Amino acid sequence: MASKRIVIDPLTRIEGHLKIATQVENGIVVEAKASAEMFRGIEKALIGYDARVAQQVTQRVCGVCPYAHAEAAGRALEMAMGITPNTNGKILRNLINGAYQLQDYLLHFYHLCALDFIDITACLKYEGRDETLLGLKAWVQSELKNREIFPAAPFLPRYKAAYCTNQELNVSAIKHYVEALPVMADFLKMVCIFGGKAPHPITIEAGGVTTVPSVSMIAHYQTIFEKSERFIKNEYFNDLVGVAKEFKTYFKEGRGYGNLLSYPHFFDKDGNNPIFSGGSLINGVYSPLDVNQIQEDMTFSYYQTTGSAQTKPLAFDQLIPISEHEFENEQKKESGKYSWSRAPRYKGEVVEVGPVARVVTTYKSGKNPKLNALVDKINSTLGISLEDYPSVMGRHLCRYISATLTIDLIREQLDQLEPGKVAFVEHDVPQNARGYGLTEASRGALAHWIETDDRGYIKNYEMIVPTTWNISPRDSSGRPGAVEQMLLGTKVQDSDNPVELARIVRSTDPCLACAVH
Numbered sequence: 001m002a003s004k005r006i007v008i009d010p011l012t013r014i015e016g017h018l019k020i021a022t023q024v025e026n027g028i029v030v031e032a033k034a035s036a037e038m039f040r041g042i043e044k045a046l047i048g049y050d051a052r053v054a055q056q057v058t059q060r061v062c063g064v065c066p067y068a069h070a071e072a073a074g075r076a077l078e079m080a081m082g083i084t085p086n087t088n089g090k091i092l093r094n095l096i097n098g099a100y101q102l103q104d105y106l107l108h109f110y111h112l113c114a115l116d117f118i119d120i121t122a123c124l125k126y127e128g129r130d131e132t133l134l135g136l137k138a139w140v141q142s143e144l145k146n147r148e149i150f151p152a153a154p155f156l157p158r159y160k161a162a163y164c165t166n167q168e169l170n171v172s173a174i175k176h177y178v179e180a181l182p183v184m185a186d187f188l189k190m191v192c193i194f195g196g197k198a199p200h201p202i203t204i205e206a207g208g209v210t211t212v213p214s215v216s217m218i219a220h221y222q223t224i225f226e227k228s229e230r231f232i233k234n235e236y237f238n239d240l241v242g243v244a245k246e247f248k249t250y251f252k253e254g255r256g257y258g259n260l261l262s263y264p265h266f267f268d269k270d271g272n273n274p275i276f277s278g279g280s281l282i283n284g285v286y287s288p289l290d291v292n293q294i295q296e297d298m299t300f301s302y303y304q305t306t307g308s309a310q311t312k313p314l315a316f317d318q319l320i321p322i323s324e325h326e327f328e329n330e331q332k333k334e335s336g337k338y339s340w341s342r343a344p345r346y347k348g349e350v351v352e353v354g355p356v357a358r359v360v361t362t363y364k365s366g367k368n369p370k371l372n373a374l375v376d377k378i379n380s381t382l383g384i385s386l387e388d389y390p391s392v393m394g395r396h397l398c399r400y401i402s403a404t405l406t407i408d409l410i411r412e413q414l415d416q417l418e419p420g421k422v423a424f425v426e427h428d429v430p431q432n433a434r435g436y437g438l439t440e441a442s443r444g445a446l447a448h449w450i451e452t453d454d455r456g457y458i459k460n461y462e463m464i465v466p467t468t469w470n471i472s473p474r475d476s477s478g479r480p481g482a483v484e485q486m487l488l489g490t491k492v493q494d495s496d497n498p499v500e501l502a503r504i505v506r507s508t509d510p511c512l513a514c515a516v517h
Contacts, residue, residue, distance in 0.1 A: 002026055004495050009037075011505055013112050013154060017512045018471060020483075020505055024492055029501070032480065032487035034471040036341035036516040039302070039321055046461045047317070051077055051429050051452050052206060054461065058448065059200045061463070062514045064107070067100040067191070068441035069463070070204040072448040075437025077206035080450060081427045087269050088423035089208025091413045094266055095221065096195040096204065097439075098406045102232060103187035104442035105399045108509050109240065110180045111154075113396065114173055116503045117243050119163035120155040122170035132178050133171065161499040169242040176235045183231045186224045193221045208424040215419045222414055229407050232400075240400050243393075244382055250392040251384050254504035256486040258390050260357035261346050261469070263289060263447070265440035266409050269416050275405050276358045276440060277365040282349055286364035290347075291436065294447070294464065297343040297475040300336075302327060309476035310345060313449040314434070317460045340516045343472035343481060344464050352482045353444030353469040354508060355398035356389045370408075374401060395507040399442075429456035441466055443509045467515035470508045483508055 002025065009019035017038050023031035042061050046054055055073035059066035071093055078084060085093070123137045143151035150157060164170050188198040194211045195201025203210045211217075244251075264278035278289045295310040304320045322330065322337070330336035351357070362371050363386060378397065379385055388394055429452065436449045444466030451460040472481035480488065483505055492498050 006492065006495055006498050006501065008498065008501060008505075011502065012510055012512070013506075018505070018510050020487070020501060022487060022498075022501060024495060027492055027495075029487050029490045029492065032484040033338055034341075034473065034481055034483045034505075035339045036471065036512050038512065038516050039340045040513075040516060041319075043461045043463060044319065046458045049458055051080070051450060051456055051458050054448070054450060054458065055204060055206065056200075056202070058463065061465075062511060063199045064511060065100070065104060065441040065443065065514070066200045067097045067195070067204070068439050068446050069448070070201060071097060071439045072437040072446050072463070073450070074204055074206045075439065076435045076448040076450040077429075077437070079435030079437065080430045080433035080452060081206060081435075082430075083207060083425055083427050084271055085208030086423065086425055087416070088213065088418055088421050089425065090267065090271055091269055091417050092194050092209040092211060092213065092423045093204060094413055095410060095417075096191055096201055096209070098266070098410045099187045099190035099225075100198070101406055101442045102228070102403055103184045103191075105403045106180045106184050106187075106232070106236060108399060108442070109236065109396060110173070110177045112509065113503075113506050114177060114239075114243070115155060115158065116499060116506060117164055117247055118173045118177075119165075119170045120158070120174060122167055123174050125167070126171060128171075130175060132175050136174065136178060159497040159499040159502065160494065161497055164243065164246050166242065166246055169239070169246065172235075172242070173239045176231075176239055179235070180231070183228050186228045190221050190224050190228075193217050205424065207427055210424050212422055213417050213419055218414065218417055218419060225410060225414070232403050232407060236403070237400060240396060241382070244397060247393060248382075250503065251388040251394060252391060253490065253500065254392040254486040254507060255390050256352055256482050257350055259283070259346075259349050259351040260360055260390070261351040261353050261445055262357040262361045263438040263440055263445045265358065266406065269413060273367075275362075275368055275371070275409055276402075277362045277367040278438075279361040279365055280346055280351065281357075281361055281364060282347060282351075286361060288365075291438070291447075293347045295345050295348070296464065297345060299343070299476040300338055300473040301342045302330065302337050302340050303342070310348070313436070313447075313462045313464065314451055314460050337473075339471075339473040341468055341471055341473060343475045344469050345475060350472070350475070350479055350482055350485065351469060352390060352508075353466050354395060355402050355442075355444070356395050357444060358440055359398040359401050360386060360389050368405075371401070371405060374404060392503050392507040395509075431456050443467060443511060443514075445469065465511075465514040467508075467511045471510055471512075471515060483510070
């Protein structure tokens with residue numbers, strides 16, 4: 001029996017400190033471990049500070065989706081305060097976060113994943129007159145002629161694999177890889193108009209948004225928005241569908257458990273009727289969200305554990321890493337601890353979070369007919385069903401569906417803003433209070449929990465972020481985490497070029513800076 005260990009470390013193109021280790025027998029993955037290799041401890045650094053700093057500090061766990069941490073932190077403190085933002089505050093948060101998420105969807109598709117499917121060498125054969133492609137062709141040719149160890153990065157080196165054979169699609173996607181960059185910059189300009197700056201918008205606070213929207217600000221935002229949304233609905237959609245048709249088998253790859261979790265997201269101006277309803281799908285059964293069912297397991301994480309294997313958020317006021325000596329001992333064990341990530345569980349189950357969870361739970365809830373109609377239309381076009389969504393290509397598809405609905409939300413709520421009216425409700429910091437804030441980052445379900453002391457300072461803080469759910473290690477029952485399960489059973493054509501594993505894990509958009517905060 002041919003057996004081989006395959007390790008990809010680092011795996012992601014930007015947030016690179018995720019390690020995937022698999023055991024492959026006769027070309028099939030029979031064991032998988034996802035390891036977060038760093039510890040940062042921002043939650044511990046918050047303790048003892050004014051509770052209002054959380055929405056600024058927690059954004060620093062990540063430069064890709066800081067907006068979501070600001071909103072989750074703001075919501076947690078608002079629950080502790082017993083307040084909600086006014087109408088303008090609710091809308092401005094959606095406009096800031098919506099623009100940021102649209103930027104992130106383009107980043108993930110074109111710059112983090114497309115090169116796993118698109119044949120970048122197609123630009124070397126290009127004979128047309130497009131200036132973007134001719135410039136890229138000349139740059140790649142120049143890079144290949146120099147003596148650098150890794151020329152033409154980030155396009156090369158790459159795994160030897162079967163890439164897209166459709167030359168027209170290759171050329172289109174390569175062109176849009178470049179053209180997506182200024183579009184992404186435009187989305188970040190939209191963030192800056194109401195958020196103050198990007199990354200790390202500074203105007204999101206507990207109580208709303210400190211920006212007072214003016215007519216000129218609204219007009220500026222709308223002008224950029226109308227130009228940028230066309231790229232999402234045309235170029236992004238066409239490239240995505242082209243890749244989906246070329247690699248249709250990837251609607252069957254990386255399926256995982258099929259258990260999903262998402263939080264209600266993007267509410268209307270009154271704070272009701274979210275376009276993504278949230279909830280869970282466990283063993284095919286949909287249920288509304290129950291936050292009390294969230295727990296964490298640290299059996300295989302590099303932390304000291306006492307008492308019950310699974311604990312609820314804020315159960316510890318100090319998360320204590322194991323000692324260096326214990327760390328070395330665990331590494332020597334065949335079944336020892338192997339990740340700095342903890343293992344969140346919902347109703348005791350391993351769940352996947354992210355765009356698939358967002359779309360499928362909303363579809364199952366039946367609360368957004370517009371989403372259901374869009375999903376049904378796309379399914380008919382591609383010849384797939386909802387059961388195909390928890391997959392590599394399903395995850396890419398659901399980002400487009402999320403983007404489409406976000407665009408519609410922005411268009412609607414931009415018209416509902418009231419120029420000149422404040423978007424912020426002021427309130428004293430509460431003493432000896434608790435609260436939690438839920439939102440959906442681009443990558444999936446994000447929650448913050450806060451507890452204050454008798455001075456209103458932070459006594460305890462906890463974040464459970466999307467990637468922590470997805471790349472969690474095994475739990476006390478020995479069950480693999482969500483990504484680990486997605487890899488099991490995967491057929492690897494060439495163990496020296498395991499592109500199948502990279503395509504699966506990257507489809508979840510792992511962010512280790514967030515996961516191991």
